[in-house]
Amino acid sequence: MVLPVHGHYDHALDAPFIAAWAETEIADLSDDSDDGRGTSLEEIINASKIHFDKIGYDLNWGAVRRDRWFDSNKDTIATRNFRDFKITLVRTKHNENPSLSLIENWPFEKETFPLSVLNMRAGASVSVHIEHRGKTMLIVPTSGKIKTEFCAEELKADVLFLGVGGLGFQLDEEVQAYWHNTVGVTQASRVFPIHWDDNKTKIQKNTGENDPVNLNPPIYDAHNRTLRIFDELVADAETEKPTNHCQFVRKRKRLTAAEHQSSGNPEIKFSPLFVKFDPFIKLR
Numbered sequence: 001m002v003l004p005v006h007g008h009y010d011h012a013l014d015a016p017f018i019a020a021w022a023e024t025e026i027a028d029l030s031d032d033s034d035d036g037r038g039t040s041l042e043e044i045i046n047a048s049k050i051h052f053d054k055i056g057y058d059l060n061w062g063a064v065r066r067d068r069w070f071d072s073n074k075d076t077i078a079t080r081n082f083r084d085f086k087i088t089l090v091r092t093k094h095n096e097n098p099s100l101s102l103i104e105n106w107p108f109e110k111e112t113f114p115l116s117v118l119n120m121r122a123g124a125s126v127s128v129h130i131e132h133r134g135k136t137m138l139i140v141p142t143s144g145k146i147k148t149e150f151c152a153e154e155l156k157a158d159v160l161f162l163g164v165g166g167l168g169f170q171l172d173e174e175v176q177a178y179w180h181n182t183v184g185v186t187q188a189s190r191v192f193p194i195h196w197d198d199n200k201t202k203i204q205k206n207t208g209e210n211d212p213v214n215l216n217p218p219i220y221d222a223h224n225r226t227l228r229i230f231d232e233l234v235a236d237a238e239t240e241k242p243t244n245h246c247q248f249v250r251k252r253k254r255l256t257a258a259e260h261q262s263s264g265n266p267e268i269k270f271s272p273l274f275v276k277f278d279p280f281i282k283l284r
């Protein structure tokens with residue numbers, strides 16, 4: 001199953017190609033309230049088929065089935081069982097950075113395929129919770145304003161892949177609230193920051209074992225600041241315990257190193273690039 005989490009090029013551009021290559025279904029996030037302002041997934045699949053046929057790819061497009069998850073824009077959560085995975089999509093807001101308003105207001109040229117980056121609008125935006133053999137993970141692909149979206153008990157997660165793109169210029173309080181409403185309420189033990197690399201440059205080819213592919217952060221974000229705030233949150237203890245796990249607690253105290261060891265606070269890690277890895281390994 002291919003799950004494009006919203007319509008921007010860095011999340012959805014290759015989704016039909018990947019679905020055809022893997023001969024699998026693709027999640028359709030449109031619903032009955034769709035105003036037709038954008039391009040439908042069906043149109044994007046058809047255009048992708050024409051494009052890849054033309055440049056000589058032999059793919060099984062017949063296997064690409066659209067699977068619609070939401071009936072109405074009032075549906076905020078949807079769950080499916082897929083083999084032995086339980087997958088839940090949770091509607092979450094996109095980060096409100098300047099490139100978002102540029103793309104949303106760019107004149108739309110529906111007839112042009114392949115679409116320009118500026119014509120790939122966000123559309124519906126979701127986060128993904130995955131449960132598999134007793135382990136849970138949550139992927140929050142974009143750092144939009146999160147309130148109580150993840151408060152449900154069944155959305156707790158061992159591991160959180162946390163989008164940080166666009167967070168670097170937000171207020172300290174906003175970054176702290178984002179952390180609390182994702183990492184805090186899901187009670188994640190491990191956090192992998194994601195969406196921090198510069199997706200406007202080409203990825204260089206890896207030519208051998210000693211030549212790893214590098215990704216670099218962009219100049220238009222302030223990831224150091226985001227990480228500093230995250231590090232401070234991890235080093236703190238909440239001095240007032242909330243009555244339920246969704247309540248925001250603001251009073252904090254810095255832990256000593258010894259206290260931190262036994263605090264159960266989450267750890268922040270970076271995933272290795274372009275290799276398979278186990279995000280749950282040696283989880284506390």
Ligand SMILES: [Zn+2]
Nearest residue numbers: 006008094142
């Ligand atoms: Zn986006």
